Amino acid sequence: MARGTTTEEPVRQRLVAEATRLFAERGFESTSVQEIVAAAGVTKGAMYHYFASKDDLLHEIYGRVLRMQTERLTMFADAAGPVAERLHAAATDVVVTTVDNLDDSKVFFRSMHQLSPEVYKTVRAERRRYHERFRDLVAEGQRAGVFRDDIPAEIVVGFFFGSVHHLGTWYHPDGPLSGPEIGRHFADLLLRSLGNA
Amino acid sequence: MARGTTTEEPVRQRLVAEATRLFAERGFESTSVQEIVAAAGVTKGAMYHYFASKDDLLHEIYGRVLRMQTERLTMFADAAGPVAERLHAAATDVVVTTVDNLDDSKVFFRSMHQLSPEVYKTVRAERRRYHERFRDLVAEGQRAGVFRDDIPAEIVVGFFFGSVHHLGTWYHPDGPLSGPEIGRHFADLLLRSLGNA
DNA sequence: CTGTCCTGACCGACCAGTCGGTACGCTTGT
DNA sequence: ACAAGCGTACCGACTGGTCGGTCAGGACAG
Numbered sequence: 001m002a003r004g005t006t007t008e009e010p011v012r013q014r015l016v017a018e019a020t021r022l023f024a025e026r027g028f029e030s031t032s033v034q035e036i037v038a039a040a041g042v043t044k045g046a047m048y049h050y051f052a053s054k055d056d057l058l059h060e061i062y063g064r065v066l067r068m069q070t071e072r073l074t075m076f077a078d079a080a081g082p083v084a085e086r087l088h089a090a091a092t093d094v095v096v097t098t099v100d101n102l103d104d105s106k107v108f109f110r111s112m113h114q115l116s117p118e119v120y121k122t123v124r125a126e127r128r129r130y131h132e133r134f135r136d137l138v139a140e141g142q143r144a145g146v147f148r149d150d151i152p153a154e155i156v157v158g159f160f161f162g163s164v165h166h167l168g169t170w171y172h173p174d175g176p177l178s179g180p181e182i183g184r185h186f187a188d189l190l191l192r193s194l195g196n197a
Numbered sequence: 198m199a200r201g202t203t204t205e206e207p208v209r210q211r212l213v214a215e216a217t218r219l220f221a222e223r224g225f226e227s228t229s230v231q232e233i234v235a236a237a238g239v240t241k242g243a244m245y246h247y248f249a250s251k252d253d254l255l256h257e258i259y260g261r262v263l264r265m266q267t268e269r270l271t272m273f274a275d276a277a278g279p280v281a282e283r284l285h286a287a288a289t290d291v292v293v294t295t296v297d298n299l300d301d302s303k304v305f306f307r308s309m310h311q312l313s314p315e316v317y318k319t320v321r322a323e324r325r326r327y328h329e330r331f332r333d334l335v336a337e338g339q340r341a342g343v344f345r346d347d348i349p350a351e352i353v354v355g356f357f358f359g360s361v362h363h364l365g366t367w368y369h370p371d372g373p374l375s376g377p378e379i380g381r382h383f384a385d386l387l388l389r390s391l392g393n394a
Numbered sequence: 395c396t397g398t399c400c401t402g403a404c405c406g407a408c409c410a411g412t413c414g415g416t417a418c419g420c421t422t423g424t
Numbered sequence: 425a426c427a428a429g430c431g432t433a434c435c436g437a438c439t440g441g442t443c444g445g446t447c448a449g450g451a452c453a454g
Contacts, residue, residue: 011399027310029226033444044445045401054444109366110307113224155374155382162363163356169306170355177352185352193390208433229409241411242435251410 012050014040016064019057024103024168028058028111058111059119065104066126072097073133083141084191090137091160091187092180098167099179106168131157138194147194160190209247211237213261216254221300221365225255225308255308256316262301263323269294270330280338281388287334288357288384289377295364296376303365328354335391344391357387 018039022031033054037047051057076090098105115123135157142149163186171182215236219228230251234244248254273287295302312320332354338344360383368379 027226029224030311032442034442043401045447046399048445049399109363110310112366113307114227151382151385155379156386158363158367159360159383159386162361163359165363165366166306166355166359169309169362182352185348186356188348189353189356189390192392193386195389230411231409240435242413243433245411246433 011040011042011046015042015047015050015057016060020061020103020107023058023061023111024106028054028107028114055114055116055119058107058115059123061104061107062112062115062119062123065101065108066123066130069094069097070126070130070133073130077133077137082146083137083144084146087137087141088187088191090134091190092183094164095167095183095186096179098164099171099173099182102168102171102173105165109165109168131161134161141194146196148196156190156194160186208237208239208243212239212244212247212254213257217258217300217304220255220258220308221303225251225304225311252311252313252316255304255312256320258301258304259309259312259316259320262298262305263320263327266291266294267323267327267330270327274330274334279343280334280341281343284334284338285384285388287331288387289380291361292364292380292383293376295361296368296370296379299365299368299370302362306362306365328358331358338391343393345393353387353391357383 015036019031019036022036022039025031033044033047036057037044040047047057051060072093073090076086076093079086079089112120112123135153138147138153138156141147142153167182171177177185212233216228216233219233219236222228230241230244233254234241237244244254248257269290270287273283273290276283276286309317309320332350335344335350335353339346339350364379368374374382
């Protein structure tokens, strides 16, 4: 650990955390490597010891978010119980975790196009798999006759995730609504728009 | 008109058009002024003759989009007829115009934070007024008992416009669905999630 | 002595914006 | 009729500064 500088948290994690915060605040292109390392209390050399490039740092952020969301969705989708309940739970959860990690969400949808072409493709593919898993849940309910099927499941998923991704532009933690409240409302809206009753 | 160069379209309009295309493709910060003027077939001097700065060019794009959308919403909202029909028509229209101007939409939600603080505030305020007009339409239906009122109109509007703004990330004009088709589906989803029947 | 972690000066590329100058048509005085 | 004067449109080399990334080496643990 070389010289005991300031914090106990490992340098690598501090760099990712500060980068996330700054990218969310100013955007990827408007944040210099110098600002990131200054915020983390190290120098450029340290950053380039752990990451190959500024892009690599961004890639790390995407990887973390995708891993977590995919894991959680799988958990909810593969649970027992009626499909409507599983979908409602999964929808609520994605909203709550998005609100709990708003900075990640802001970076995700604002800076995706700054990734290098290959990394961009990888991220898109993983994101696509995630959407497909969600879509299958909707389609399952449609086949079972629980959901209306006059609107393609693909559209429904695009509609719902658009709403979720945009939370970063208007949701404020100090506002009148908590994450779980927003989650319940969003899940209600989704389920209701699919409702057959 | 000075020297007859190449195209007939005025230089100013060509600059805005090419800037929109490039900003949508690469993002504001990753597009150099040099690239914009090269695409428009002029030089930097010409651009700085018409615009005060690169930011000013971005501002112009926002102004154009906001003016058009506000105007159209007012038209649909102030029309005659039941509130459910007016809301459906307005919702369909905003989707169709978004799809018809996808580049504008991409620039809008990806590069907003690159505007100077004052301009940013102005744009946010105008955007806010737009949302409020839409929210009032929802609230009107709720008061009239046509829409369910157990979810705040504010949330419903945030939900719907999230979906619309995110069209830019996944809608493709060559895909299987046309703008009006997406518009109808989106408006159906909105109305259905508000449905009382 | 060796590998890991980290420093900070430095480099070449690039970028937004500037500025002195040019081309050309419209107005005005004679 | 004509030239002088002027304003608008545009050119493109240049500048001051910033940025991502490099590198030679120092400090410390095992």
